[in-house]
Amino acid sequence: MTGIRLRRNLTTLSFLAPALIGIAVFFLYPLISAIYFSFTKFDLLSVPQWVGLDNYKRMTDDPFLLQSVRNTLWMVVVFVPVRIIGAIGLSLLLTNLKRGAGFFRTIFYLPALVPPVAATIAFVYLLKPSTGPVNVFLGHLGIEGPLWFNSPVWAKPALVLLGLWAIGDLMVIFLAAVLGVPESLYEAASLDGANAWQKFRSVTLPTIRPVILFAAVTGVIYTLQYFDQAAVAGSIASGQASTGGGISSAFGFPEGSTFTYPLWLYTVGFRYNALGYANALAVVLFVVALAVTVIMLRRAKAFSGEEQ
Amino acid sequence: MNTRIPHALFALGTAALLAAACTPAPKQTKIADPGTQVSGTVEIWHFFTEREAAAIDTVVKDFESGHPNIKVTIKAGQDDSKMTQAIGAGNGPDIGLSYSTDIVGKFCSSGAWVDLTPYVKRDSVDLNQLNATTRQYTEFGGKRCAMPFLADAYGIFYNKDMFAKAGIAGPPKTLDELTEDAKKLTVKNPDGSLKTVGFLPLFDFYENAAAHLAPAVGAKWLTPDGKSAIGSDPAWKTLLAWQKNLVDWYGYDNLQKFRAGLGDEFSADNAFQKGQVAINVDAEYRLAFVKDQAPNLKYGVAPLPTASASTYGGGYVTGNIMGISKNAKNPEAAWELIKYLTTNDAAITKLAGLLKNVPTTAKSLADPSVAADPDFKVFVDIFASPNSSTTPPSSSGPAYQETFGTFVTNWQAGKVKDLDVGLVEADKQVNSVMTLGG
């Protein structure tokens, strides 16, 4: 290797070194561990027993799995796009509000600062069917509010509302992206006679595409792991005591509509102590997330910064 | 260079994995000879907090004053999951106190909690002093790895004012009477929706778990060889048919709508305490809540109504359990503390009074302070009744109950067309889920 090539490689390595170590220890190690355990029967208290493909075979005959997959898929398909559109909309609104922008920005970000569990509990109480403020307010308008977290049909949309309310994180990211679009591009578009909507479509949108892609990919990955809010909402809405761990034994109340894949994984792994099966579920989730991500990245030609 | 990195990472990963995956082999605890002086420190983990934790602190102090050579460290707020992780990682407290019987199966079979039989034999502890049901849920697979720490007994609470108004003399003793009373006590709004409900038959409402209602029909969960008995025991069919009958009389949607507007089980808005539900299944701890949150409520308590009058008098029984973990640093001192908390009648009586739970030994049950409150006495009687039952331990913990729970949720929503077929399906599912625990 010539001197320049070597120096360049070393430089690159110096940028990447901490992240590489992080990936090895905090990702590859747990991943290999997960793959290994997925072929075993393991309860954390005794030595793991090798069982080959048993855990994976069980997945083909697991009715809880089917229901959890359906719920999680619904969330991915609805939750992710709605949040992205909402976040872009909010950040556009914020860039147009000149006076008091700081105030509005803080207010819209505020919900994202509320710890997820407290936020979910607040929402469940606010959306309580007959006595909660929202339905009481709707009643004044002559609308009979739905049963929200107590209705198998409305429970997931209620969770989407919760996600929209806590949209601060995503909004800040899009705000930074939208604010970062060079003024010169807008001026050029004005000279061409573009109106606001056209400017958005031809200037803003293309420039922030890398960030939209980021939001989509991370959105899908995190929604595939959506757990806390669903578990807490189902638990509180059922009105039952939470046995110890804060999650009641009512699976995805009501009628299993908030029963997500990670909730089943958690139940299997930590309440039934079947870590082998839980790891198999995790490996499958990983593979699905990987496949979806690769497809999205390929389509957006996101590699090597081509999409710029 | 680009290929060397992945190789190194892989090697590092596998080495670390193998190093960490091997759980330490269980230590062979040697048990001391009888009469040996016991000293040292003991660490106990439990899940209680605040008032209840304070109660345990008090009784532990009594123990320390009687055993000046033993010092006890208490860590509150630790649940089953934390205990499992700690023991699995080779740490863990000397004693764990769990708020339910779910972990007995797993902890006994894996040795996470040690077999206490040698200690029991050595110190000649008379296990017959303990209520039979509590003995059942503290052993598994021939090993006694836990001791019962106070218990809960479930019966029914009923609203005396509403009963008087409807002209009903006393609490229902059979399921048929329960249905009758429920219908009589129900009041509808002018628009047809439910205003007051005699008995809310939905399975996921408050304490209406299948486990809590099973004693009404004497239904068995498991066969002697540990498999699901749901499809084979006809009692389940009786229970479910009875329940659906009542659900259909109210209308499932009406019930859901009504239930959605009810308060939290442990809040002052509790539906029974607010007079929205006339008859409710609940345990003895509810007495303290009613006294505190609804002192003007005129209520009575009674055993669970049963399918036939001959099996009346019992209800569902469960409790907290304690065990010594296999990584205990001072198992002898740990055993002393467990012995004190679970077999010393004075200590148990004191704890029962502070925590308002049912004591577990024969002498403590007979203590006059326990019988002083007539309502509490009803639960004590339920606890002692031979017609009471509990949920048997299993190596997969609560899996079988929760799996059945989703079945009955579908059943009451009308999604199961044929009950016999459905129960056989449920059998299969439960058996499958139970094999998760090994």
Add this chain to the structure above:
Amino acid sequence: MTAVLEEAPPVPRKDTQNRARRQNRLAWVAQHSIAIVLVIMFVTPVVYLVLLSLMTSNQALTSDYWPNTWHPENYLRVFQVTPLPRYLLNTVIYAGLATVFTLASSIPAAYALAKLKFRGSNVLFLTVICVMMLPPQVVTVPLYLMWARYGLTGSLWPLIIPTLFGDAFCIFLLRQFLLTIPSEYLDAARVDGCGEWRTLLRVVLPMARPGIAAAGLFQFFFSWNDYYGPLLYTSENENAWTLSLGLASFHSVHHVDWNLVTAATVLAMAPLIVIFFFAQRAFVQGITLTGFKG
């Protein structure tokens, strides 16, 4: 308005201006109305939490939203029941160190992925994203066993040390932001003789300030509110508890003091609100300084 004159006037510039002004005013009204409605919707649940914190414990369990009696002393009670200052200190240490370490380790990696060409760049990028795909419940088990072996459980170190080695979310985010910086700036710097590190520190960082601020804020707030991490690693050692764990002290088996929980939650959120209010001003200013639209 203008009187009709003998000559047919060409479309007066004033008319177009008026129309434009009216459209702007309509837009202004529409935008501000939407903003106000949104403010009400966003703020209501937070206000509800504050109202909960001023109720009695019994009323907090019901679905009432207006306190019957007002109990601001709940905020003092919270300090009596739990050692909040210690939890606050732990939280500040954890969040502060995690943020600094994460940025320090993630920014170079993001820069390399965005702007440096090297073999395996695509694979590495995909791997970084993959890190986020393993469900945390499964990742924690082997990691917990590992930390237990090194005797580090019962402290916050298992949560802080990994941040020295990058965070996948931040690396991904920063990479995307760095991609939006035109390469011309970097080429100019390189032509001027800057090495990569100097290019990064002198040229790129100032321009990437909004993205860095977003990533930093995100990491800080995430660590501040992190509940499951401290629960897993410090629950057996109360001295190391963070604020979020402290919130859990108000739970017992049958009973939760929601009024105290929400009071503690409000207290825990207050610093974050203040930080955000000042930070967001800073990074918007940062944008104007770099010559982009502000």
